[in-house]
Amino acid sequence: FDRQKVVRTCLRMHATPEQAQLVADKVVEQMYDGITSKKILQLVFHNLGKHRPELKHQIDLREAVAKLRPKPDFEKFVGLLLQEYGYRIFMNQIVDGSCVNHEIDVIAKNDDEVLYVEVKHHLQHHTFTGLGVFLEANSTFEDLNGGKLNFSKAMVVCNTKISDHARRYGECRGIRHIGWKSPEDKGLEQMIEEKKLYPITILKGMSPVVEARLGDAGIVLLKQLAVKDIKALAKSTGVPTSVLQELALSADEILR
Amino acid sequence: FDRQKVVRTCLRMHATPEQAQLVADKVVEQMYDGITSKKILQLVFHNLGKHRPELKHQIDLREAVAKLRPKPDFEKFVGLLLQEYGYRIFMNQIVDGSCVNHEIDVIAKNDDEVLYVEVKHHLQHHTFTGLGVFLEANSTFEDLNGGKLNFSKAMVVCNTKISDHARRYGECRGIRHIGWKSPEDKGLEQMIEEKKLYPITILKGMSPVVEARLGDAGIVLLKQLAVKDIKALAKSTGVPTSVLQELALSADEILR
Known part of the structure; x- marks a missing residue:
């Protein structure tokens, strides 16, 4: 187990150095023998989420890119x-x-x-x-x-x-x-x-159907989603305004 | 529909020129509008089978090779x-x-x-x-x-x-x-x-399991199957002697 790796992961997710250290401490406390790296990542997410609530909206970046x-x-x-x-x-x-x-x-x-x-x-x-x-x-x-x-x-x-x-x-x-x-x-x-070129699939609420419809409309980045006119987008994609609104707000929280 | 194509297919399956003509006549009789080429191939098989009983043992060569x-x-x-x-x-x-x-x-x-x-x-x-x-x-x-x-x-x-x-x-x-x-x-x-390098998968009775076991033993051609000591092969592959015997006989009919 490499404590520094946890710190680096946190920093990559835009934690401050102090937050990164706190999270690493917590993860060390919650470790057990034979823990998988997937589980460690979940612990990092969970603990970092307390400091950075916008993480609640997102899944692991590598998984997100694969979902496009x-x-x-x-x-x-x-x-x-x-x-x-x-x-x-x-x-x-x-x-x-x-x-x-x-x-x-x-x-x-x-x-x-x-x-x-x-x-x-x-x-x-x-x-x-x-x-x-x-x-x-x-x-x-x-x-x-x-x-x-x-x-x-x-x-x-x-x-x-x-x-x-x-x-x-x-x-x-x-x-x-x-x-x-x-x-x-x-x-x-x-x-x-x-x-900050996060794919839209980083949003937890992103279903494959909505992803496909946004993709057909050329929207693959959170950035694109956040600046779009929601009503016009709902019309061109057939995705309900309420769904798009929620996605756009989550996108904004992650990007700011 | 190309009558010559049927004749050529028959010749490729070792029909005599006379048999090929007879089969083509039969197929023409049994044709109907919108018939698929797969169905035509089945008709060829069916009619040629009357002249060449060994065809009863084999499936289409291209399909057979794909099954390896x-x-x-x-x-x-x-x-x-x-x-x-x-x-x-x-x-x-x-x-x-x-x-x-x-x-x-x-x-x-x-x-x-x-x-x-x-x-x-x-x-x-x-x-x-x-x-x-x-x-x-x-x-x-x-x-x-x-x-x-x-x-x-x-x-x-x-x-x-x-x-x-x-x-x-x-x-x-x-x-x-x-x-x-x-x-x-x-x-x-x-x-x-x-x-005559027919793959063993050309035999109608060849299940994927038997194919895999023979393949593991290095046997992929009818030729190899026909000359093998059946008892020894049964022992080394775990395929029952009776199954191998039947396959070897069919192989021999196709090859001779």
Whole structure:
């Protein structure tokens, strides 16, 4: 058991350093032999919730991201994330390569580079993203670079951890990636926290049906939900105003 | 409706040309508006069965191949197939590439070439094998060729049809393939028929449990079943002698 890990988890959830220490103390008291890491996380949530009531509205971030539909919601999510980090985004483009054309999930441009982005979503958040995705990305990148558009790099963005095998290959071939806790200094979870890009699925009351309807309307982030005209949104999605209102208020509490 | 197609199907099932014509006549009589191709195939089976009683024991070849377990049975099947066509076979090798090592399903050698073989099995026999498999194979081949073993070509072997997109890419990159009815002149079905390499799953009485037990014992072909000592096989697999005896007799009827 690593006390510091609990402290870091709390800080990542925007606890103050003092709150983080208090929570860690409490968790240590409530520990028992053979406790699972899932149970520890629940204890952290429970104790941190006393200091930060907005946590009552949210579920674990990694689970939340996994709950987004792979297409189009997680792809959209990745697009918005890269946009927040200064890229111009082009979604679902069909681009000629030297052998065949390729359907590219996201193209991300800034002044320095043009990224070909391969998006990989696992519904099961404990699954690792493996070598296969990187092998595919490598061949696609290679084939694209015989075509008209000039790409500077390939990038894999996924919602889970990345196997060592896959990471070694990616580094060797110059394929960039964003995954869960990877790269170490700037994984998906850190990018999300830094810009508060929480997926709507982090809300406890979010049913798959409502998620799908909001997703169809292009809404995948709490941020988008909080600023939307609720009445207009109810009309376009068919989700009752009362439900949307409650979700928007919870979103606001988490974001502020 | 294409009468010639029925004739060709019959010939592929080893009907004589006369039998094929008779069956086609019968099928034409029994046709009706809106008949599905599955129903047509059933009619062909039914009518051909009157001339060739051994058909009573077998199901459609494509379905049969799909019923093999992907690992290790279909891989083993592919190994034996390539062996019959003159290759020396090495299964499930781990080979160093220039970036990472790779688990290779099959390596096939003859005097002229060393093939890296990627095996892809779909349980659903109507699924197409798509671009992704060929993109992976291309990157793997590229990475292997930085290693110690010298491969001359990559080859994809699968049990279903191959999408046009994938085939175009494969041709462009020099990746060979064997799939269902592809290449046109020598698809998997033709290779199987030519050497009578029927999978054990072609037998009507073959339950998934028995298939798995035989597969665990390395038996995936009718040929293997027909020449085995039944008593010894019953002992090593735990399948009752009476069941094995019946299967071996049916196998023999189909093979002779």
